[in-house]
Amino acid sequence: MAFAIIFFLFFFLLPKAWLSLSLNRNDKEMLQMPFNAREFGKILLQENELEEVKIEETNLGDHYDLRDKTVRILEGRLEKKSLTSLAIVCHEISHAIQHKESYGPLMRRTEIVEKTQWISKVGGLILYSGLPIVLATGFLGLIKIFVGIALISILLNVFIHFMTLDVEMDASFKRAMPILEEKIPEAYHAQCRDVLRAAAFTYVIGALTSFLSLRYLWILVSRIR
Secondary structure, eight states: OHHHHHHHIIIIIHHHHHHHHHHHHTOOOOTTSSSOHHHHHHHHHHHTTOTTOEEEEESSOSEEETTTTEEEEETTSTTOOOHHHHHHHHHHHHHHHHHHTTOHHHHHHHHHHHHHHHHHHHHHHIIIIIHHHHHHHTOHHHHHHHHHHHHHHHHHHHHHHHHHHHHHHIIIIIIIHHHHHHHSOGGGHHHHHHHHHHHHHHHHHHHHHHHHHHHHHHHHHTTOO
16 A cells, blocks of 8 residues: 555656646746747748648647647637747647658557547446446456456557657657747747656656556455455
8 A cells, every 4th residue: 555655646646746837837928928829829830831720729738639630728828928838839739740741650649549449438437437346246257357358448548648658759859849949039948848848748647647547456356355
């Protein structure tokens, strides 16, 4: 139990706290900037011949939607002149550039997610709802099937998160950072890099969350006598 608590604190809560700190400390309004995040995004779309890509607000978190060709940014960020807002918009538009170029890792990840998302949904339902009930019945054969499906779902999520990390690192440091170095004064490059690093690190946290699911599965299975 002590190990589980230490793991949770060190690999989940602390990274999330660092992520929040990195984004918040660079989110101060900078009136000297010549553009806000929405205006900056439109400039980048035009320069990269991505006029068909839209930019809009969302309450579901920052992301680029390949199907709709839409960059969605958290509510309140698009009108701000902060380094966090500018860097995040640049990062998400970098995904649109990847999409335009049919960047291999992005396309493979998207294909895998589309083909396997039902496994993740079924696995999650089994892990947190079905498996505890089945364990109570004591039917060993059914328990093995449920454990197998849940395990495949967890390992698949870990694999997808690490595939996503490769895509995110490319978007952050091979695409977005050079753009920011060109458009943003040099004095702010380190802070922009900090924001991009935090944006990419969200997927490391996602992978670690999946490992916590493995721990939960082990706790459930250990009840079998």
